[in-house]
Amino acid sequence: MEPVVDLRGAVALVGRFPALAGADLAVDAGEVVLLQGPNGAGKTTLLRCCAGLVPVVDGRARVLGCDLRADRRRVRRRVGLLAHASGLYDALTVEANVAFWGRASGCEPGDVDAALARMGLAGRLRSVDVGRLSAGQRRRTSLAVLLARRPELWLLDEPHAGLDQSGRDLVDRLIADASAAGVTVLLSSHELERAAAVAHRQVEVVGGHVRPVDPGPSPGSPTDPGRGSAPSGGAQGPPADAGSGSAPSGGALGRPADAGSGTGPGRDGRRPPGARIATETEPSDGEADGGDHDVA
């Protein structure tokens, strides 16, 4: 099966600067891959390339079966990008934001409620304007949008940034659940220990190139045999049980990728049967992110 992300010698320019200077990366369905590297190494550009936001000007670049050099817009609806910016409207409530972006990608009303509940936003915070939220609560709202959209490929740029301890733990659980449901996750983080614990393998982005990293087994990592959900793919391959339906109680968080098809679900039939949002919920509002005082 074709990898979900398949970059070979990919070159991408930011202005005139080659932020990706011949990047090679293959990521299979259900894999969680951590991008590490110093500031300005090209991690964010790589994620934005995979989202079809930055053009690839040379090399091969296919994501979810779509040739990014031929038509990078086709892949956009099928990926979810959690960037540094929230992508939210300050003047709308948390619920209205999640509902708008969710409906834009064809989600059902129940998906919005489920995403809010999963992110601990189902209580009083759902009717608060986003402009009045703390940074952590905005991050949770952006994650709720991601969940409601149910993309096949998650692109997470510093997903733990701005979150408190419970929020960071929640992000880790979301990633694990998504991977178990067959969703592919590419994340960049400077919190290497935490991010490495949820990743199946790591790569290093340096000077616009991608290099494999072999950190060795660490306690609690998915490659640690002591951890029940460990995939067998090791540093290169996908998890053995990805997409097998062995998701934790939360169930599916996205649509399992079918990279080979290259088309994705139709506009009106965007939701394949069975790809439902997790029902496991977080404590609402105050408990979720430091209490009411976090509303700015």
Add this chain to the structure above:
Amino acid sequence: MWRDALLVAGKDLRIEARTRVALNQVAPFAVLVLLLFAFALDSNRLVLRDATPGLFWVAVLLSALLAVQRAFALEAVDGVPDALRLSGLRPAGIFLGKVLAVSAQLAALEVLLGLGVVVLYDAPLASPALLVAASIGATLGLAAVGCLYGILAAGQRVAQTLLPLLLLPALAPLLLAATQAWSAGVDGVASEGWRWLGLLVLFAAAYLGAGVATFGILLDDA
């Protein structure tokens, strides 16, 4: 596409209902423009009455600049442009949604200004059907041109000053046709006004078509 348009228009109008920028800033600005014209020309009441159609549409046009700037300022903050690109919304649907939302706000503004010219300028409004039809055509054209140039200017650091420079020359034909149609409507010579209405409809159709066809490219570059 229409589903996307209604979603975007609903979102924009909901934001407007919550922030009331059009109500608290654009509408008072439009009324102020009418008042200033009245002060400037009040010594000659006949001139003011004759100039009503032009003054009305100049007031609408200046207010439209604010409405369009506001409509695209909403989409230019905190990662929203990327979120729009990734949303799955069809670019044509986004464009039409913005046009619908701006048109709705301009229509409300025109009703207010229409009352203003009747009260302040003593304008007779002899052929209401022509006036309403011309207003609908001009409003759609104005919103279409505004949204097309609004997205062009949105990504620029000088968007606020660039937009009027781009928009005002492009709106010159619309201003001419709308003023002529309204002149006929005010004077009760409707037969002369329908030709200008045809030009307004052509203008609106051309820019709506251009927006539907190119908004995706413009959104990518914004």
